[in-house]
Amino acid sequence: xxxxxxxxxxxxxxxxxxxxxxxxxxxxxxxxxxxxxxxxxxxxxxxxxxxxxxxxxxxxxxxxxxxxxxxxxxxxxxxxxxxxxxxxxxxxxxxxxxxxxxxxxxxxxxxxxxxxxxxxxxxxxxxxxxxxxxxxxxxxxxxxxxxxxxxxxxxxxxxxxxxxxxxxxxxxxxxxxxxxxxxxxxxxxxxxxxxxxxxxxxxxxxxxxxxxxxxxxxxxxxxxxxxxxxxxxxxxxxxxxxxxxxxxxxxxxxxxxxxxxxxxxxxxxxxxxxxxxxxxxxxxxxxxxxxxxxxxxxxxxxxxxxxxxxxxxxxxxxxxxxxxxxxxxxxxxxxxxxxxxxxxxxxxxxxxxxxxxxxxxxxxxxxxxxxxxxxxxxxxxxxxxxxxxxxxxxxxxxxxxxxxxxxxxxxxxxxxxxxxxx
Amino acid sequence: xxxxxxxxxxxxxxxxxxxxxxxxxxxxxxxxxxxxxxxxxxxxxxxxxxxxxxxxxxxxxxxxxxxxxxxxxxxxxxxxxxxxxxxxxxxxxxxxxxxxxxxxxxxxxxxxxxxxxxxxxxxxxxxxxxxxxxxxxxxxxxxxxxxxxxxxxxxxxxxxxxxxxxxxxxxxxxxxxxxxxxxxxxxxxxxxxxxxxxxxxxxxxxxxxxxxxxxxxxxxxxxxxxxxxxxxxxxxxxxxxxxxxxxxxxxxxxxxxxxxxxxxxxxxxxxxxxxxxxxxxxxxxxxxxxxxxxxxxxxxxxxx
Numbered sequence: 001x002x003x004x005x006x007x008x009x010x011x012x013x014x015x016x017x018x019x020x021x022x023x024x025x026x027x028x029x030x031x032x033x034x035x036x037x038x039x040x041x042x043x044x045x046x047x048x049x050x051x052x053x054x055x056x057x058x059x060x061x062x063x064x065x066x067x068x069x070x071x072x073x074x075x076x077x078x079x080x081x082x083x084x085x086x087x088x089x090x091x092x093x094x095x096x097x098x099x100x101x102x103x104x105x106x107x108x109x110x111x112x113x114x115x116x117x118x119x120x121x122x123x124x125x126x127x128x129x130x131x132x133x134x135x136x137x138x139x140x141x142x143x144x145x146x147x148x149x150x151x152x153x154x155x156x157x158x159x160x161x162x163x164x165x166x167x168x169x170x171x172x173x174x175x176x177x178x179x180x181x182x183x184x185x186x187x188x189x190x191x192x193x194x195x196x197x198x199x200x201x202x203x204x205x206x207x208x209x210x211x212x213x214x215x216x217x218x219x220x221x222x223x224x225x226x227x228x229x230x231x232x233x234x235x236x237x238x239x240x241x242x243x244x245x246x247x248x249x250x251x252x253x254x255x256x257x258x259x260x261x262x263x264x265x266x267x268x269x270x271x272x273x274x275x276x277x278x279x280x281x282x283x284x285x286x287x288x289x290x291x292x293x294x295x296x297x298x299x300x301x302x303x304x305x306x307x308x309x310x311x312x313x314x315x316x317x318x319x320x321x322x323x324x325x326x327x328x329x330x331x332x333x334x335x336x337x338x339x340x341x342x343x344x345x346x347x348x349x350x351x352x353x354x355x356x357x358x359x360x361x362x363x364x365x366x367x368x369x370x371x372x373x374x375x376x377x378x379x380x381x382x383x384x385x386x387x388x389x390x391x392x393x394x395x396x397x398x399x400x401x402x403x404x405x406x407x408x409x410x411x412x413x414x415x416x417x418x419x420x421x422x
Numbered sequence: 423x424x425x426x427x428x429x430x431x432x433x434x435x436x437x438x439x440x441x442x443x444x445x446x447x448x449x450x451x452x453x454x455x456x457x458x459x460x461x462x463x464x465x466x467x468x469x470x471x472x473x474x475x476x477x478x479x480x481x482x483x484x485x486x487x488x489x490x491x492x493x494x495x496x497x498x499x500x501x502x503x504x505x506x507x508x509x510x511x512x513x514x515x516x517x518x519x520x521x522x523x524x525x526x527x528x529x530x531x532x533x534x535x536x537x538x539x540x541x542x543x544x545x546x547x548x549x550x551x552x553x554x555x556x557x558x559x560x561x562x563x564x565x566x567x568x569x570x571x572x573x574x575x576x577x578x579x580x581x582x583x584x585x586x587x588x589x590x591x592x593x594x595x596x597x598x599x600x601x602x603x604x605x606x607x608x609x610x611x612x613x614x615x616x617x618x619x620x621x622x623x624x625x626x627x628x629x630x631x632x633x634x635x636x637x638x639x640x641x642x643x644x645x646x647x648x649x650x651x652x653x654x655x656x657x658x659x660x661x662x663x664x665x666x667x668x669x670x671x672x673x674x675x676x677x678x679x680x681x682x683x684x685x686x687x688x689x690x691x692x693x694x695x696x697x698x699x700x701x702x703x704x705x706x707x708x709x710x711x712x713x714x715x716x717x718x719x720x721x722x723x724x725x726x
Binding site: 078079080081082083086100103107109181189191242243244245246247251254255260380381382385386389390391393394397408411412415416419 | 476478497499565566581582586673674691
């Protein structure tokens, strides 16, 4: 073979390798088909994935349109969301209510769906608020799950434990459990489960309004009120199981199921998905205990998941039609048939098939005066991601240095909140 | 046809290159250079530029001067631990894992029994990605369900191998060394095979013992391999990202500069300017190490 054929061969070979990649990079994705709605899904776990498939099938039957689901592993979905929305997103995508939604609305990455909302019935004002930014709606809520103190009914009966109504009872209960060799479950390897406890202590001690302002960056983290939250939390620390920073929420849920731990501050799906089906009736919960009678147990932390339309959606008409259906009680029923770990947001949804746990959850939220989302859904994502995860892990690692911790959070908060969102 | 071209090419030895040759060569050499500039140096310089701005990846870019660096050094609690950990990784791989790999290579090279077997077993982890090594480490070291704690039987008071920030970094460096050692061993084995046995014989005749032979004769002849191994060690240490990210997202005791960059740049709300500032620090550290190392090694080689 001569030098030139070799060169030519190499050049052709190189072209053959790179060209298709370049071509696909330039090509348009699908999306012209008006009879197909594509959904960007972050429901990669088996149970919700199957439940969503059931729900979407119900829509296909009713509308004779096709629904195509593109599922991404949920952490990955979350990490890439900004680029996803700016690239070529699906017609509809799954996301969270509250600040997490408002952030993208503020950035102009969402399609306003106030017209779709006009036809909705069965949504409370609190839900409407969670779907609204600047007076316009962008979000269709689909289900929620409350956070509370979860435990095994049978274990409480056997050990003679009583559900705690206030902080002193709660500490006494934790102390008793610890003495019995079944400590309070705790985990924060994932970086977020501990946020639930912080939220609840803050909500009970300082009230919903303060919590909301704190999350919005309007209150100082060096405030006595915040330090008191950490001080109270520290009272609970000795009774936690050891090694929280090396434990995932799945492991903590399994520990609860195996009766190795007594109770855990969790969201409903966390113990729910770690208990085998036959034992799910044994899960019970009580609302996070009262700390200041002034605020009682008014606020409930209940993250809401739902659907949005990205600005770059190629089939806004189809997306809106789909959203219209997703806002109905039947749509929620279709989903909840397959997933017993969440609760419908629509008041007209069929609750007759609810498990006792779902019924109790629905009551808890219905009686709530305020609904908060979750720390990472109630504040700026950049603040939650780069500051709060590490701060709470530092606190768990060394609960003594509260002053230093609060100073560090406040300094970083100022840096981050000094840049505006829009 | 090939023969034909060959003859034609042969006849034209006086002319260096035809225009087509130049075009083809230009394309083949020029494209990689262009890609290198576009894909490697362009973004690197862009990062330097972006590090003086505040940008969330969607809206406008604001010039903020040195604010990012100031925040980084003063207010970002993860920064200094990350720098410390990065240096610790380099030290650990360089002073423990790499010498250990060399030791194994020497032992195997001396032709102990089953050396082929050891060779393949020790090399095996190299085919795994560091992320996979991280997952395996979690199976071994998990608090409640890990193999090690199960064997230790310390259910009441489990050792928190992955969560305790005093221990987890060392565990991760050990796990990474498991892979790194095999890599280094293979490189040194290849090097040792090429050392002329006559050199060793001559040293033996001159009365050198085995240690002297190795450090005075064999090791210096391995200089080219040393350069490669040194550079690989530094690079491996600096990009030790996968393993800590697989274990706990590089938090709580496993902070590394590369993790902080990812944390700030990738995600729902990116702090691209701030993340770029960290990236520039990492670039500086890498260049510092690699350049010093190469200059030293090359200068040493010239003096020989």
